[in-house]
Amino acid sequence: MAPDLSVSLGPVQLRHPVVCGSGEHLASEAGLRAAIDAGAAAAVAKSANETPAGRDQWTVRRWTLLSEDWRELPAGTLPRSASLMNRSGLAPTPWDEWLTIIARADARARERDAWVLASVVPGDERELPRLAAEVEQAGIRWLELNLSAPHAGEGVAGAIERPDSPERVSELTRSVRARCGLPLTVKLTAESADVVALARAARESGADSIAMTGRHLGFLPDLRTRRPVLGTFGAISGSWSLPLTLRWIAKSRLALGAELPIVGSNGARDGDDVARFLLAGASAVQLATVVFLEGWGAIRRIVDQLESYLVEAELDARDLIGDATDHVLAYAQVDLSPRPEAP
Ligand SMILES: Cc1cc2nc3c(=O)[nH]c(=O)nc-3n(C[C@H](O)[C@H](O)[C@H](O)COP(=O)(O)O)c2cc1C
Numbered sequence: 001m002a003p004d005l006s007v008s009l010g011p012v013q014l015r016h017p018v019v020c021g022s023g024e025h026l027a028s029e030a031g032l033r034a035a036i037d038a039g040a041a042a043a044v045a046k047s048a049n050e051t052p053a054g055r056d057q058w059t060v061r062r063w064t065l066l067s068e069d070w071r072e073l074p075a076g077t078l079p080r081s082a083s084l085m086n087r088s089g090l091a092p093t094p095w096d097e098w099l100t101i102i103a104r105a106d107a108r109a110r111e112r113d114a115w116v117l118a119s120v121v122p123g124d125e126r127e128l129p130r131l132a133a134e135v136e137q138a139g140i141r142w143l144e145l146n147l148s149a150p151h152a153g154e155g156v157a158g159a160i161e162r163p164d165s166p167e168r169v170s171e172l173t174r175s176v177r178a179r180c181g182l183p184l185t186v187k188l189t190a191e192s193a194d195v196v197a198l199a200r201a202a203r204e205s206g207a208d209s210i211a212m213t214g215r216h217l218g219f220l221p222d223l224r225t226r227r228p229v230l231g232t233f234g235a236i237s238g239s240w241s242l243p244l245t246l247r248w249i250a251k252s253r254l255a256l257g258a259e260l261p262i263v264g265s266n267g268a269r270d271g272d273d274v275a276r277f278l279l280a281g282a283s284a285v286q287l288a289t290v291v292f293l294e295g296w297g298a299i300r301r302i303v304d305q306l307e308s309y310l311v312e313a314e315l316d317a318r319d320l321i322g323d324a325t326d327h328v329l330a331y332a333q334v335d336l337s338p339r340p341e342a343p
Contacts, residue, residue: 002307002311003307003310003311003314003315003316003317004316004317004318005017005303005306005307005310005316005317006317006318007283007284007317007318007321008261008283008318009183009185009208009209009261009263009283009284010183010208010209010261011183011208012042012115012142012183012208012209014041014042014115014283014284015041015113015114016041016303016306016317017041017274017277017278017282017283017284017285017306017317018039018040018041018274018284018285018287018299018302018303018306019040019041019042019043019044019263019284019285019286019287020035020038020040020042020043020044020286020287020288020291020299021044021265021286021287021288021291022044022045022046022047022119022144022146022286022288023046023088023288023289023291023292024046024061024088024292025288025291025292026043026044026045026046027045027046027058027091027092027093028093028101029101029104029105032045032101032102032105032109032116033105033108034296035291035296035299036105036108036109036112036114036116037112037296038296038297038299038300039299039300039303040114040299041114041115041284042109042114042115042116042117042142042284043105043109043114043115043116043117044116044117044119044144044286045091045098045101045102045105045116045117045118045119046090046091046119047090047091047119047120047121047146047149048090048091048093048095048098048118048119048120048121049090049095049120049121049122049123049124049127049128049131049159049160050095050123050124050127050131051090051123051124051158051159051160053123053155053156053158053159054089054090054121054123054155054159054160055089055090055091055092055093055094056089056156057088057089057090057151057155057156057159057160058088058089058090058091058092059089059092060087060089061086061087061088061089062086062087062230063084063085063086063087064084064085064086064229064230065077065078065082065083065084065085065293066082066083066084066085066220066229066236066238067079067081067082068081068082068083070220072222072229078290078293078294080239080269081238081239082238083236083237083238083240084236084237084238084289084292084293085218085220085229085230085234085235085236086230086234086235087151087154087230087232087234087235088151088235089151089155090121090159090160095131095134099118099134099135099138099140100138102116102117102118102135102138102140103138103139103140106139106140106141106142107139110141115141115142116140117140117142117143117144117185118135118138118140118142118143118144119143119144119145119146119187120132120135120143120144120145120146120176121145121146121147121149121160121161122145122147122160122161122163122172123158123159123160123161124158125161125171125172125175128172128175128176129175129176129178129179129180130179132145132175132176132179132180133179133180135180135182136180136181136182140182141182141183142182142183142185143176143180143182143183143184143185144184144185144186144187144211145172145173145176145184145185145186145187145207146187146214147161147162147163147169147172147186147187147188147189147198147202148162148187148188148189148190148211148213148214148215149162149189149214150162150189150190150191150214150215150216150217150235151217151235153217154217154232154233162189162191163189163198164189164191164192164198166194166197166198166200166201167201169186169188169198169201169202169205170201170202170204170205171205173186173201173202173205173206173207174205174206176206177205177206177207183208183209184206184207184208184209185207185208185209185210185211185263186202186207186209186210186211187210187211187212187213187214187263187265188202188210188211188212188213188214189213189214190212190213190214190215190216190241190244190245190248190266191214191216191217195212195213195248195251195252196248196251196252196255196256199212199248199252199255199256199260200255200256203256203260208261209260209261209262209263209283210252210260210261210262210263211262211263211264211265211286212245212248212249212252212262212263212264212265212266213245213248213265213266214235214265214266215235215236215237215241215266216235216236216237216241217233217234217235217236218233218234218235218236219233219234220234220236237266237267237289238267239267239269239273240267241266241267242266242267242268242273242276242277243267244266244267245264245265245266245267245277246264246276246277246280249262249264249277249280249281249282249325250280250281250324250325250328252281253280253281253322253325253326254325254328258281258321258322258326261283262281262282262283263282263283263284263285263286264277264278264280264282264284264285264286265285265286265287265288268285268287268290268302269287269289269290270290270301270302270305271301271302271303271304271305271306271307271308271309272305272306272309273285274287274302274305274306275306275309275310275320278317278320278321279320279321279322279323279324279325280322280324280325281321281322281325282321283318283321287299287302290302
């Protein structure tokens, strides 16, 4: 029998766990439609806020692919070991217009048993609650509060905020929750010494689910030019990001309980990686780099790979959630008795 791929994320039901994560590929109506048509259970629209400076930062976006020895790879190649380094800003479309586009894309997604989320990133904290209320008024069904933007410190002050403390995560989450009754996912940064504390703060302040994590900010000198790659700091991730992210997911599940709905992100490149995210405790996975570089076909490939894994394991998607984390040992519990010789 075919496995059941459906999963729940608190109030939201998804027909499978593969979500198209926010990024440049989801900064237009065509992109949002293409992600849903390609089979994503949900697609997170490019993050936005009210600030002109955040929108303007879109114009300096640039990306490059790096080999495992930190050299720039030619466009068109995507070895699994490649890292993506980039600069990014916010959706280039003015806020009101962007909301209208997302609402239309979400209404269309609904007919296909899928979702399109708005992603709001804090700019001016006094404006944030209004933005959240307007997402709901526009008829969009699901909101992500993006507290993970790695570029926040590199742009114009006041354009993008990325909080690192539980107190600030709590304040921003509460301010959004107070004005918006939609299912609320809060996306957290990887650049914190304690992502679990941030997850707890978001959850206790009204988040229905937690997305973890965004990417790191890096710095890489080019040996030939002796200048920084891209000329600036840049967000960076690769398949190496996966175990680092899975640790935060596993630790959050252990600290906050199996009831905490988690959306994983950072480092997934195929269906086996989605299964790894689920085994750590995520109920769904946002994939961005692989879609951005490989194209929309990556979504179907990854859903099919996940399904093949589940067929082989004779399990449904929900059976995987947290199964590895629930069997993790403390170092002191490791059994040191000699193993029997293999025959
Ligand atoms: C070019 C690019 C732009 C991105 N822009 C956003 C964004 O606007 N909002 C957001 O929440 N995440 C953004 N992300 C992060 C992705 O949604 C995702 O969480 C991250 O890239 C890790 O997943 P991955 O390893 O599948 O790429 C961006 C990622 C990339 C590569």
